[in-house]
Amino acid sequence: MTDRHKNTIVWAIITCLLWSTAYPFIKIGLQYSPPLHFAGSRFIISGLMILPFTLRPRQYIKMIRDNMGLTLWVTLLQTLINYILFYIGMNYVPGAIGAIIVGSQPFVTAIVSRIIIRDERFTRAKVLTIILGLAGIVLVSAGRQGFHFSGPMELMGIVMIFIANISTATSNVLISKKGKNMNPLVLSSFSLLTGGIIIFSLSFFFEDVPSGPHFPVRYWLVLVWLAFMSAFTFSRWYVLLKRPEVRVSELNLWKFIIPVFGAVLSWVIVKGEHPDWITITGMIIIALSLIYFFGITGRRERKAEEVPAGPMAK
Numbered sequence: 316m317t318d319r320h321k322n323t324i325v326w327a328i329i330t331c332l333l334w335s336t337a338y339p340f341i342k343i344g345l346q347y348s349p350p351l352h353f354a355g356s357r358f359i360i361s362g363l364m365i366l367p368f369t370l371r372p373r374q375y376i377k378m379i380r381d382n383m384g385l386t387l388w389v390t391l392l393q394t395l396i397n398y399i400l401f402y403i404g405m406n407y408v409p410g411a412i413g414a415i416i417v418g419s420q421p422f423v424t425a426i427v428s429r430i431i432i433r434d435e436r437f438t439r440a441k442v443l444t445i446i447l448g449l450a451g452i453v454l455v456s457a458g459r460q461g462f463h464f465s466g467p468m469e470l471m472g473i474v475m476i477f478i479a480n481i482s483t484a485t486s487n488v489l490i491s492k493k494g495k496n497m498n499p500l501v502l503s504s505f506s507l508l509t510g511g512i513i514i515f516s517l518s519f520f521f522e523d524v525p526s527g528p529h530f531p532v533r534y535w536l537v538l539v540w541l542a543f544m545s546a547f548t549f550s551r552w553y554v555l556l557k558r559p560e561v562r563v564s565e566l567n568l569w570k571f572i573i574p575v576f577g578a579v580l581s582w583v584i585v586k587g588e589h590p591d592w593i594t595i596t597g598m599i600i601i602a603l604s605l606i607y608f609f610g611i612t613g614r615r616e617r618k619a620e621e622v623p624a625g626p627m628a629k
C-alpha cells in the first residue's frame with residue numbers, strides 16, 4: 316500500500332468520524348427550529364466558512380462558469396434533494412430504521428457507480444464487504460433502539476431517505492468522473508451556500524419559522540459545529556473523490572463506520588445509552604469486513620474476476 320493510499324484511508328476515516336457527530340446534534344437543533352429552516356441555516360454558514368479559503372472572486376466565478384453543469388448537478392443532488400428528503404424523511408422514521416437506510420449508502424453507491432463508471436466493478440470481496448457491512452449496521456441499530464413500524468407515513472419516510480441515498484451517490488459519482496478540473500473548495504462552497512439559501516427560503520413557505528433569533532446558546536453552538544463539520548467533510552470528501560487512484564464505491568465503503576462512531580458517541584454523551592452485546596457484535600462485523608476488503612485478501616480479489624461495466628459506462 317502506497318503512502319497516498321494510506322493518506323486516503325486516514326482522511327476517509329477522519330471524515331466519517333466527523334460525519335457521525337451529525338445525528339445527535341441535529342436532534343438537538345430540531346428541538347428549537349423546524350427541519351428546513353435549520354438545514355438551510357447550517358449550509359449557508361458552511362458555504363460562507365469555506366469561501367475565504369477558495370479563489371479570488373474573478374477566478375471563483377470563472378471556475379463556476381466553466382464547470383456550471385457539474386456545479387448545478389452537485390448543488391441539486393447533494394444539497395437540495397439529499398438533505399430536503401433526509402430531514403423530512405427522518406421525521407417519519409424511527410432512528411433505528413433510519414440508520415439502516417442511511418447506512419445502506421455504500422451499497423447504493425456501488426450500484427450507481429457500477430452503472431456509470433467504466434472502471435467500477437463488482438468483485439466477490441466488494442459484495443461480501445457490503446453484505447457484512449449492512450448486517451453490522453442492522454445489529455448496531457437494533458441493539459441501540461430496536462425496530463418499530465408505525466404505518467404508511469413511515470414507509471414514505473423510508474422511500475424519501477432511500478431516494479436521498481441515490482441522490483448523494485449520483486453526486487459522488489459525477490464528482491469523481493467529471494470533477495478533475497474543479498477546485499473542491501469552490502465546488503463545496505458554492506453547492507452548500509446556494510443550496511442553503513434555497514432551503515432556507517423554502518422554509519418560510521412550508522414551515523412555521525420561529526419569529527426572531529431567540530434561540531439558546533446551546534442551539535447556536537450546535538449550529539456552528541454542524542456548519543463547520545459540513546464545510547470540512549464535504550470539502551475533504553470532494554478532494555478524495557478527485558484522486559485518480561480512488562474508486563467511488565470503495566471510498567464509500569468507509570461510510571459503514573459512521574454508525575459505529577455514532578453509537579460510541581451516544582454512549583459517551585447521551586444519558587441512558589450504554590454498550591450491549593448486539594451493538595458490539597455489529598461493530599465487530601463492520602470492522603472485520605473493512606479489514607478484509609482493504610487488507611491483502613481484498614486487494615487481491617479486487618484485481619481478479621472483474622465483470623464488464625454497465626452500458627451507461629461507455
